[in-house]
Amino acid sequence: MSYSNIISDYSNGITTITINRPKKLNALNRDTIQELHDAFDDANEDADTKVIIITGSGEKAFVAGADISEFADFSVEEGGKLAAKGQELLFDFVESLNTPVIAAVNGFALGGGLELAMACHFRIASSNARMGLPEVSLGVIPGYGGTQRLPQLVGKGRAMEMIMTAGMIDANQALSYGLVNHVVPQEELKTLVESIANKIMRNSSVAIGEAIRAVNANYEDGLNGFDVEIEAFGNCFGTEDFKEGTTAFLEKRKADFPGN
Structure with a gap:
């Protein structure tokens, strides 16, 4: 299947899905969410794929958030539908896959980007990664599962602080919070993620x-x-x-x- 906003590559039991909108810092729009759903679905149904890795193109961002221009003029009803459809199509979908999904967080993971990383089964970050849920600075709240998954991962108090301040934490703080499993220099990220994927593939x-x-x-x-x-x-x-x-x-x- 061909895509406009993502790249999906298979090699030796691993399907790597790369969000490829570098000029937009890999921001999520509706088309990208649909393409991600399709790519994850295809990889999960592929008997040869034992592990899925999700990452962002370039060296700046995993996903720097949602594409705000798509919903800036939405009504209350449209906003609710946006969150419901996104959660069903991508975030809840990824979390429930029976193929392990690892997020290789290679830069900014903000808003919907952090929510996507949190929907994965675990996360590994490069040392330049920055993570946060800045939605309240726009007059809205996280709508793709952020208010639910962040407290599960880091605890209620830390999640409340991150959401209320709309601030970012660096990779080492994310590691201390338990938000990511490992932090490595960016040039070592791919190697570590694939090494862990290969350990997973030895098992049933x-x-x-x-x-x-x-x-x-x-x-x-x-x-x-x-x-x-x-x-x-x-x-x-x-x-x-x-x-x-x-x-x-x-x-x-x-x-x-x-x-x-």
Whole structure:
């Protein structure tokens, strides 16, 4: 599939999706959100893709926010629909994928950009990265899950401060908050992310998908995460990956997971 605003590349089990609007600092507009949905959907359905990496083009920005020019004149109803559609199409969609998604945060991750990074399963940042939710400085609030995911990741007090001040934090502060897992110089970011992706790919993709579902259940209203874990644990016993993993362990060899 060809895209106008993103690039999707596959290599050795990894699909890398790059938001490619460098002149706009990779800002999210409606077309880009739709293209991202399509690319994530295609990668998730591709049996050969074991890990998805999302990053931004250039050296300045992961995603510097939403394209404000698209919604500056929206009504109350239009604003609500914008948030609802965006969450469904991209942010909630990414969070729920059974293929691991790593955000390689290579610069500014502001507003919708930070919200996209937070929807990923975890984040790795370059040392020049800056993160924040500046929406209240525009008279609006984060609308793509930011008020929900940020407190989950950094705690209520820190999230309140970041949202209320509309300020940015640097990569090391994000690391101390638990917002990102690792910080490295920008020239080392790709290498580290791919190294972690390769570690993930050694394991059962089926089990990883079930683990993602169980972890996410803890944050979903109406679900008991322990019950989901029990169900997911049981499901694993019916898979070829479980048979291969346990057999390989008993035979003292490396597992070759079939992925089903």
